[in-house]
Amino acid sequence: MIEPRSGTVTLLFADIAGSTRMLAELGDGYGAVLREYRRLVEEAAMAEHGSLLDTAGDGVFYSFPSARGALSAALAAQRSLRDHPWPADTRVEARIGIHTGEPLTSDESLVGMDVHRAARICAAGHGGQILLSMTTHDLLRGTALPDATLRDLGEHRLKDLPHPERLYQATAPDLPSEFPALRSLDNWPNNLPRQLSSFVGRAAALDDVRARLAETFLLTLVGPAGVGKTRLGCEVALQALDQFPDGAWVVELGALTDGALLAETVASTLRIKEQPGTPLLQTLADHLEARRLLLLFDDCEHLIDATAEVIGPLLQAGGDSRILVTSREPLAIPGESLYPVATLELPAPEGATVDDAADTEAVRLFVDRAVAVQPTFVLTAENTAAVIQICHRLDGIPLAIELAAARVKALPPAQIASRLDDRFRLLTGGSRMALPRHRTLKAALDWSFDLLTDAERALLVRLSVFAGGFGLDAIEEVCGGDVVDTDDVLDLLTRLIDRSLVVAEISAGEARYRLLDSVQQYAAELLAADDPEGAINVRHQAFVVELVERLGAAMLAGGPPGADAPFRQLVAERENVRAALQRADDDPSAAAQELRLAANLGRYWEIGGLLIEGRSWLTRALARTDGEVSDLRANALTSLGTLAIQQGDFAAATTAHEKALATQRQLNNPNAVAYAASNLANSWAERGELDRARELYEEALAILAALSDPRASALAKLNLADVADRQGHQDEARRLVDESVETFRAERDPIGIALSQGRGATFSLRHGDRADARRRHDEALEIYRMFGDGRGVARTLMFIGDIVALEGDMDEAERLYREAIDQRWALGDRGGLATACDRLARASALADPERSARLIGFADAQRDAIGASLPSQDATERDELIGSLDGRLGTAEFGGLRHAGRRLPLVTVLLPSPAPAGGSGA
Numbered sequence: 001m002i003e004p005r006s007g008t009v010t011l012l013f014a015d016i017a018g019s020t021r022m023l024a025e026l027g028d029g030y031g032a033v034l035r036e037y038r039r040l041v042e043e044a045a046m047a048e049h050g051s052l053l054d055t056a057g058d059g060v061f062y063s064f065p066s067a068r069g070a071l072s073a074a075l076a077a078q079r080s081l082r083d084h085p086w087p088a089d090t091r092v093e094a095r096i097g098i099h100t101g102e103p104l105t106s107d108e109s110l111v112g113m114d115v116h117r118a119a120r121i122c123a124a125g126h127g128g129q130i131l132l133s134m135t136t137h138d139l140l141r142g143t144a145l146p147d148a149t150l151r152d153l154g155e156h157r158l159k160d161l162p163h164p165e166r167l168y169q170a171t172a173p174d175l176p177s178e179f180p181a182l183r184s185l186d187n188w189p190n191n192l193p194r195q196l197s198s199f200v201g202r203a204a205a206l207d208d209v210r211a212r213l214a215e216t217f218l219l220t221l222v223g224p225a226g227v228g229k230t231r232l233g234c235e236v237a238l239q240a241l242d243q244f245p246d247g248a249w250v251v252e253l254g255a256l257t258d259g260a261l262l263a264e265t266v267a268s269t270l271r272i273k274e275q276p277g278t279p280l281l282q283t284l285a286d287h288l289e290a291r292r293l294l295l296l297f298d299d300c301e302h303l304i305d306a307t308a309e310v311i312g313p314l315l316q317a318g319g320d321s322r323i324l325v326t327s328r329e330p331l332a333i334p335g336e337s338l339y340p341v342a343t344l345e346l347p348a349p350e351g352a353t354v355d356d357a358a359d360t361e362a363v364r365l366f367v368d369r370a371v372a373v374q375p376t377f378v379l380t381a382e383n384t385a386a387v388i389q390i391c392h393r394l395d396g397i398p399l400a401i402e403l404a405a406a407r408v409k410a411l412p413p414a415q416i417a418s419r420l421d422d423r424f425r426l427l428t429g430g431s432r433m434a435l436p437r438h439r440t441l442k443a444a445l446d447w448s449f450d451l452l453t454d455a456e457r458a459l460l461v462r463l464s465v466f467a468g469g470f471g472l473d474a475i476e477e478v479c480g481g482d483v484v485d486t487d488d489v490l491d492l493l494t495r496l497i498d499r500s501l502v503v504a505e506i507s508a509g510e511a512r513y514r515l516l517d518s519v520q521q522y523a524a525e526l527l528a529a530d531d532p533e534g535a536i537n538v539r540h541q542a543f544v545v546e547l548v549e550r551l552g553a554a555m556l557a558g559g560p561p562g563a564d565a566p567f568r569q570l571v572a573e574r575e576n577v578r579a580a581l582q583r584a585d586d587d588p589s590a591a592a593q594e595l596r597l598a599a600n601l602g603r604y605w606e607i608g609g610l611l612i613e614g615r616s617w618l619t620r621a622l623a624r625t626d627g628e629v630s631d632l633r634a635n636a637l638t639s640l641g642t643l644a645i646q647q648g649d650f651a652a653a654t655t656a657h658e659k660a661l662a663t664q665r666q667l668n669n670p671n672a673v674a675y676a677a678s679n680l681a682n683s684w685a686e687r688g689e690l691d692r693a694r695e696l697y698e699e700a701l702a703i704l705a706a707l708s709d710p711r712a713s714a715l716a717k718l719n720l721a722d723v724a725d726r727q728g729h730q731d732e733a734r735r736l737v738d739e740s741v742e743t744f745r746a747e748r749d750p751i752g753i754a755l756s757q758g759r760g761a762t763f764s765l766r767h768g769d770r771a772d773a774r775r776r777h778d779e780a781l782e783i784y785r786m787f788g789d790g791r792g793v794a795r796t797l798m799f800i801g802d803i804v805a806l807e808g809d810m811d812e813a814e815r816l817y818r819e820a821i822d823q824r825w826a827l828g829d830r831g832g833l834a835t836a837c838d839r840l841a842r843a844s845a846l847a848d849p850e851r852s853a854r855l856i857g858f859a860d861a862q863r864d865a866i867g868a869s870l871p872s873q874d875a876t877e878r879d880e881l882i883g884s885l886d887g888r889l890g891t892a893e894f895g896g897l898r899h900a901g902r903r904l905p906l907v908t909v910l911l912p913s914p915a916p917a918g919g920s921g922a
Contacts, residue, residue, distance in 0.1 A: 010070040010100040010136060011110070011118040012050070014041055014077065015059035017093045017127030029087065034058060037092055040084060044076035053110055061119075063110060067139040070098050071170060072146040074130045078175055082128075093127025100136045120158040121167065126179045130170040137168045148172045156184035159239055185238065189247030191269065192237055199235050200368050201344055201361030202228070209236045209339055213294075213322050216337040217315055220325040223341035224500040224516060225444035226399025229326035232341055233296050236324065244322075246293035254299035259306025266295070266310065281310065285317030292320045300327040301499070302451055308333045328448060329498045343396030343516075347388050351903055354384050362391035365398060369405035377408055386413035393420045395516040400441050421521075445522045448501060458483045459492045460501055461530055464523035465540045468575025469505070469512040478539045512572065537583065544580035545596055547573060552600030555607075564790045564827070570604045571828060577601065581617055591624035598622075599632045602639020607791060609830040611643050612867040618643070631672065634663040638679050645686055646831065648869025653683040670707060674700040678719055685723055686871070694723045714743040714752060718759045725763050733763055754780035754792060761799060774803050794823035794832055798839050805843050813843045818910065825906065834862035835874070837909070842881050849885050850913040853894050856882065857901025858909045 016022065016037060023030045041060055042052065048069035050062040064070040074096045081092055099121055101114025117133065125131045132140075137150055148170050155164040171177040181187040209232065212219050221229045237248040251269050256262065263280045267273075275283050288295070295314075300307040308331045311323055315335050325331060330338055344361040357363045358379055366387055370377040379387060390413060394400035407416050449457060462479040463470070475493060480486030493513065496502040503514050515523065527536060547569075554566040570577065577597070584594035598621035605614025618640040625633055641656035657680035664672040681696035697720040704713040717736040725733035737760040744752030761776035777800050784792035801816035817840040824833035841855035856878075863869070870878060886894045901909055 008100065008102050009063040009065065009110075010067045010098060010139075011103065011115060012045070012062045012064065012070045012074060012096060012098050013059065013119050013122035014074075014094045014096045015057070015122060017095050019058040022090070022092075026087070026090065033086065033090065033092060036084065036086075037081065037094070040080040041077045041094070044073045044080060047076065048073040059122075061115075067098070067100050067136045068143055068146065070100075070136070071130075071132070071140065071148065074098060074170065075146060075148055075172055075175070078128060078130065082175070095122055095125035095127055096130045097122025097125060097132075098130070098136050099133040100139055117158075117161060117165070120161055121165065124156065124158055124167070124182045124184050126183070128176045129179050131182075132168045132170060134166040134168070137166075151177075153182065156182055157186050158184055159241065183242065185241060188241045188244075190237070190241060191249055192234055192241075193250065199231065200365040202232060202235075205232060205341070206236060206239060209324075210240055212337060212339055213240065213324065216335075217321075218311065218323045218325070218331075218333075218336045219339055220327055220330055220336055221339050221341050222327055222330055222498075222500055224397070224519070225328065225448050226397045226441065227341050227343055227500075228398040229341050230298050231398070233298060233324055233326045237294055237296055240294060244292055244294045246291040246321075248294040248296065250296045250298055252298055253303055253307070256303065259303045259309075262303060262306045262310050270295075281313050284310075285314055288314055288321040289317045289319035293322075295321065295323045297323065297325045300325055300331070301329055301448075304329060304331065307331060328451075328500045344391075344398060344401070346391055346396050348905065349388065349392050351905065352384070352388060354379055354381055357384050357388055360391075362396045362401060363387055366391060366401050366405045369402045370408040373406050373409045383413045386417045389417045390420065393417065393517055395518065397516065397518065399444060400518060403441060441518060442522070445519065448499065449522075449526075452496075452499070452501075455483050455485075455488065455492055456495055456499075458530075459489070460496055460519075461523050461526045462536050463496075463502065463513075463515060464520050464527050465536045466515075466576055467579040469514040469572065470576070471510070471512055471572075474543060474576075475513070478536065478543050540576070541580050541583055541593070544573070544576050545593060548577060548580075548597050548600045552603065555603040564788055567604060567607050567827070570601075571608065585620060591621075595621045595625050595628075595632055595636060599636040599639065602635070602642060605639070606642055606646065608828050609832070609862075609866045609868065611647050611831070614643050615640060615647070629663055629666050631664075631667060631669070634660045634667070634672065634676065637663065638676065641679060641683060645683055646869070647867050650683055650687045654680070654687070657683050670703050671709065671712070674703040674707075674712065674716065677703075678716060681719065681723075685726075690723050690727055694720065694727070697723060710743050711747055711749060711752060714740040714747075714756065717743075718756060721759060721763070725766070730763070730767065734760070737763065750783045750787065751789065751792070754783040754789075754796075758792075758796060758799070765799075765803065770803050770806065774800065777803070790823045790827050791829065791832070794820040794827070794829070794836065797823070798836055801839060801843070810843055810847065814840060817843060821906075821910070830862040830866050831868040833906075834859035834868070835870075837862070838874070838878055838881075840910075842877070845881060845885060848913050849888050850897055851909075851911070852881075853885050853889060853897035854901030854904065854909050856885070857898035858904065858906065860898070861902040 016034075022033070026033060037058070038055065038060060045052070045062045045064075048064060050064050050069070050073055052060070052062055054061040062070075062073070064073065077094065077096065081094055084092070086092055097118055097120070099114060099118035101112075101117070103110035103114045104112040121131050121133055131153075132150065140150065149172075150168045150170055153167045153169055155166050157164050167182065169177075169179075185192070209219065209221070213236070221233055223229050234250065237250070241248050249269050251266050253262070253265070256265060263284065266284055267280060270284070270287060272283060272287055274280050297307055297311065304327065307325070307327075311325070311331065312333050314323065315333075330336060344365060346362050347357040347360040358367065363379070363384075367377070367379050390404050391401060394404060404416055404420075411419075449460070452460065459475075459479055462484065463475065465478065466474070472490065472493070476486050476489050480489055484492065493502060497504050497513075501515070501519055503516065505512050505514065531537075551566040551570050555570075581594065581597050584590040584597060587593075594617075598617045602614065602618070605611065618636050622633065622636055622640065637656045637660035641653040641660065644650070644653035644656060657676065661673065661676040661680050664676045677696045677700040681693040681700070684690075684696065685693040697716060701713060701716040701720060704716055717740045721733040721736035721740075724730075724736065737756055740756040741753060741760070744750075744756055757776040757780045761773040761780070764770075764776065765773035777796050781793065781796040781800065783789075784796060797816045797820040801813045801820065804816060805813035817836055820836040821833060821840065824830075824836050837855045837859040841852040841859070844855070845852040869875075882894075888894075889897070
């Protein structure tokens with residue numbers, strides 16, 4: 001492969017006309033013919049200093065430093081192909097397309113629109129024909145041509161190109177000059193609308209739809225308002241036009257209001273006259289049966305029954321024609337295949353670079369349409385985050401993104417993003433040539449809403465009370481009643497899904513539903529008008545409070561079955577929980593409700609690493625109920641202290657736990673006093689006040705022993721064992737752990753056994769008994785896996801990884817750490833994820849210090865995001881690792897890699913560093 005030239009170059013594409021037929025005729029002999037063809041074209045190109053860029057199938061792609069050289073090579077190639085002694089009855093003819101431009105350089109080739117244009121010019125020709133773009137023609141004007149003349153063939157629409165191209169044919173006295181009409185869109189029968197803007201993205205969707213069309217006679221593109229069904233359908237028809245000799249025809253239904261006129265509209269589109277004595281539908285069916293054409297019914301949802309009644313008989317007629325439909329809901333007739341049109345690909349919501357964002361469909365569309373109204377617009381480091389926010393807030397819906405991009409002539413992206421809460425006033429001003437419902441986002445949604453029944457409308461409006469997703473049980477509990485019969489909710493929901501107004505998402509065998517952000521905002525405005533007393537909001541609030549209390553209690557209880565299930569349920573409902581908290585916080589009379597929510601979410605915030613969020617809500621709820629003496633308030637104080645410990649704020653943790661203990665003493669609940677004493681002891685232990693911690697642990701143990709609560713006593717012994725070991729009382733620590741293990745075995749409490757064995761393994765490893773530590777951790781891991789306790793699995797995997805690393809098996813240690821990372825990631829546990837990344841950084845420090853530095857930076861970012869801190873022992877080990885890496889890499893390189901790790905996605909951070917040039921890497 002020769003180094004491609006950059007800058008202004010002339011591109012030449014050539015391929016064999018009729019290669020499929022030739023391959024069928026020659027069989028194995030086709031390979032020799034193809035090699036000779038390539039050799040002859042190569043000799044002609046090399047003589048004019050051409051650079052070979054690519055070969056694919058029977059096509060070849062060259063670049064030339066001059067337009068004259070490219071034309072000379074094309075003429076020479078055609079003469080060589082004409083004069084070569086091919087096998088008997090074989091005639092090899094090439095069609096050649098030439099275009100001059102400034103393509104982009106990528107690896108060893110050239111890419112970009114100019115390359116695409118040259119390929120499409122080639123594809124429009126016939127065997128033996130040489131076609132040139134107007135750009136190349138203009139460069140050749142006034143120069144001495146190589147015994148050739150250029151004939152103007154006029155403007156032609158070429159597949160995939162947004163604007164017509166003026167084409168020229170190069171002719172020479174000794175070469176053929178007369179050819180059939182060009183293979184351009186203008187020369188295939190069709191009424192496809194000329195697109196005045198570029199088609200952005202959806203390459204995979206185009207391929208998928210074309211492949212599906214080859215397998216089915218009726219394909220319906222379904223999707224929500226503004227998702228781009230019409231544009232995708234028209235683009236598919238354009239790309240597939242050469243497969244339908246009788247053309248591609250669009251039946252525009254958007255402006256049609258009377259379904260009785262649909263058959264006449266189809267006949268008018270196909271220019272078919274009604275036959276006396278023959279039903280019009282029969283005439284249409286006979287026409288399709290005798291031809292191969294593509295019929296696109298566009299915008300059918302308002303005439304869904306009439307469309308089904310027309311298309312049904314056409315399908316039964318047979319023949320090889322195809323029908324493509326765009327609609328917000330299926331036709332629901334036999335033979336129909338569905339293709340849901342997805343919203344555009346979105347970049348990562350945070351941390352994406354300019355290049356990363358520009359590679360995604362949604363951002364590319366925004367930039368393309370922004371440049372159309374503001375030619376100086378450029379995606380930059382300063383505006384990328386705002387553009388990403390716009391695309392996410394608009395759910396990747398093309399219509400909404402185009403309307404937002406049109407505002408850049410008046411507002412920068414940051415201001416557009418800030419005004420999306422009032423998007424129905426912002427996103428107006430669409431093309432005057434479009435149907436009214438396509439000119440504004442609100443008009444598009446009005447159109448969908450007006451097609452619903454009263455019950456469907458009522459359910460859609462009520463669904464807007466949910467934030468994020470929701471399940472069927474929640475819908476029935478919150479939205480049922482009056483016009484929405486609870487028994488009909490599933491049927492109504494299904495119809496809203498069919499109409500692309502509700503999105504269904506199935507994960508782990510369970511269905512959840514959501515509204516696109518624009519639909520949610522639209523429906524919420526209607527709910528505010530329809531329900532001024534806020535009855536639906538009250539029902540949603542009651543549902544969330546009951547859910548949080550039930551799942552919060554289950555998380556505190558812990559243990560099997562499905563130890564992670566309550567946490568995962570709360571993760572799924574997190575936006576609804578936040579909405580309920582905010583609603584309670586905004587209501588002066590809802591202080592008690594806010595406390596109920598916050599007090600039951602402490603464990604969720606702890607496991608999820610939502611330390612800053614959790615402390616904020618707990619602090620507000622406690623401030624509003626100051627002076628209250630209740631178990632609920634004591635629980636909130638306990639949660640506040642627990643989160644403060646994870647943030648390293650030990651003074652605040654101690655204060656919160658002291659208040660919780662004092663409250664429980666006032667309430668005179670011995671069991672609760674014991675737990676509160678243990679929690680206060682935890683904070684003193686973290687501060688190194690081991691004597692104070694021991695005193696409180698012993699108090700808790702005495703209370704629980706008197707209550708004859710063996711499980712709680714066993715947990716208290718584990719806490720006391722930790723202090724005993726740190727005070728140097730190793731025998732006492734081991735005895736307490738073993739007693740706890742035996743208690744949990746007697747109580748048949750597997751999770752308790754796992755906790756005890758994990759604590760005992762920590763002591764064994766601390767004192768050099770790796771074998772005992774591994775034995776205990778292995779038993780704990782088996783239990784955690786059995787009961788689906790992801791947090792326990794991740795924690796134990798890290799501990800086993802530590803043992804394996806000490807034994808020198810760094811490959812196995814990395815495997816264990818990476819599995820722990822996967823578990824933490826799945827749980828959304830950013831604090832645990834940071835700890836696991838630190839462990840992997842330590843394991844890979846010798847072999848790959850660069851990756852180790854990036855992992856440390858990534859862990860920094862996770863802790864900063866949640867406000868977490870490291871325990872003192874872990875901090876010491878991490879500081880030692882950082883010092884070692886700084887010494888090996890140098891302060892500047894280590895700092896740069898660490899900073900890079902803060903901004904990189906996890907999948908990139910985990911990759912090994914590339915090997916240095918000329919070497920095999922570290």
